[in-house]
Amino acid sequence: MEMLLEAGDEDGLERLIREKLARKERIMGFGHRVYMRRMDPRAQLLKETLAALVAQKGDPEGEKLVRMCQRGEDVMRAEKGLFPNLDYYAAPVxxxxxIPIELYTPIFFAARTAGLVAHVVEQHxxxxxFRPRVLYTGPRGLKP
Structure with missing residues (x-):
């Protein structure tokens, strides 16, 4: 959402994405380990939900968000062959x-809590x- 707000409009989003691509930066909201060759069906549902919410509210700013998201989606598909992931459309919804931006991450995590608990139960x-296949690179030895 911060990227969309920074861009301001469709042309601004396209320009921002192209600038980031030129600098080899990641574009938030694109790419998924499983849905590499097609759009994540959850993202498709949220895309439709965004359009429906905006239409229901009759909100011109929301309509601009829908157009911006579509432009970003089109640019990324043409340039990188990437489809939007769930978060790309969750944020504007x-x-x-x-919902304030600072709550997006807690919502993301809360939705996964049942799965995380299931993993703990399975491990016990x-x-x-079960070790995740990631390498921790954060700070070490911090005291509470």
Whole structure:
């Protein structure tokens, strides 16, 4: 959402995306490990939800967001062959609903809590710690 706000309009978003691509920067809201060759069906549902919410509210600013998102989607597909992920359309849906940006990450995490708890239960049931395939690079040795 911050990227959309920074861009301001469709042309601004296209310019911002192209500038980031030229600098080899990642574009937030694009790419997914599973949905590489097609659009994430959850993103498609949120895209439709965004359009429906905006139409229901009759909000010109929301209509601009829909056009901006479509432009960004078109540019990324043409330039990188990437489809939007769930977050690309979740952010403007939250925005149109009036949810503050600082709550987007907690919403993301809360939606995954049941799955995380299920993993813990499974680990305890098998008396085995399943290690994620990631490398922690954050600070170490911090004291509470």
């Amino acid at each position: 939250y925005w149109v609903l009036g 049931a098998h008396n085995r710690l």
